[in-house]
Amino acid sequence: MLTYTVELSKAYRLLNHGPVILISASHNGKQNIMAAAWNMPLDFDPPRITVVIDKNTYTRELIEASGSFAISVPCVAQIDIVRKVGTSSGRDLINTDKFALYDLETFPSKQITAPLLKGCVAWLECKVIPEPHSQNTYDLFIAEVVAAYADEFVFSDGRWHFEGHDDYVPYTTWRVGRFLPRALQFKPLFSFCKSIG
Numbered sequence: 001m002l003t004y005t006v007e008l009s010k011a012y013r014l015l016n017h018g019p020v021i022l023i024s025a026s027h028n029g030k031q032n033i034m035a036a037a038w039n040m041p042l043d044f045d046p047p048r049i050t051v052v053i054d055k056n057t058y059t060r061e062l063i064e065a066s067g068s069f070a071i072s073v074p075c076v077a078q079i080d081i082v083r084k085v086g087t088s089s090g091r092d093l094i095n096t097d098k099f100a101l102y103d104l105e106t107f108p109s110k111q112i113t114a115p116l117l118k119g120c121v122a123w124l125e126c127k128v129i130p131e132p133h134s135q136n137t138y139d140l141f142i143a144e145v146v147a148a149y150a151d152e153f154v155f156s157d158g159r160w161h162f163e164g165h166d167d168y169v170p171y172t173t174w175r176v177g178r179f180l181p182r183a184l185q186f187k188p189l190f191s192f193c194k195s196i197g
């Protein structure tokens with residue numbers, strides 16, 4: 001067997017870190033949204049998840065102020081939105097926000113204040129479980145999921161089912177998204193979902 005030695009600085013790329021998600025937050029009339037690839041489930045009951053949110057992001061400022069955030073899981077058809085909200089900061093915007101600037105349609109959360117993005121395939125409302133050490137040292141946020149929804153077109157009976165609906169498959173990584181044709185980008189995740197389905 002031939003093995004390729006991976007630089008330790010690239011070791012994280014060997015793990016499947018799940019779909020890229022969009023994290024939105026709001027506080028005192030301000031709202032914002034960013035992309036986040038570093039996320040994962042942490043616990044079943046109560047359902048908990050983790051996300052890594054850089055200190056420089058405006059979204060983090062709103063999350064720390066409000067104690068909550070929403071996750072919208074975008075699909076392949078929303079690649080441009082992922083790229084736009086993941087490469088610009090709401091902090092730089094004057095008299096507007098990313099939702100207005102990029103013409104993003106939202107609908108309200110039920111348990112928290114952050115808006116959810118229309119057109120996504122799943123949504124989770126999350127309340128931060130304060131862990132100052134993890135947040136400050138590793139930018140790691142732990143949160144409890146207090147509500148969750150999915151587009152029944154591709155998720156029902158507790159499972160994803162993308163057969164014949166490639167445009168609805170969640171978006172995996174920005175890098176993959178940039179270099180592969182759309183039809184190929186999501187096959188690994190699609191196959192994985194089918195194999196566990």
Ligand SMILES: Cc1cc2nc3c(=O)[nH]c(=O)nc-3n(C[C@H](O)[C@H](O)[C@H](O)COP(=O)(O)O)c2cc1C
Nearest residue numbers: 035036037038053054057058059086088089090174
């Ligand atoms: C595909 C993709 C994945 C990203 N993943 C993360 C992530 O996991 N954590 C993070 O802090 N930033 C991540 N970013 C960068 C943020 O989305 C980016 O810094 C954004 O501009 C922050 O916006 P804000 O300042 O308006 O909150 C990612 C960007 C892209 C395009």
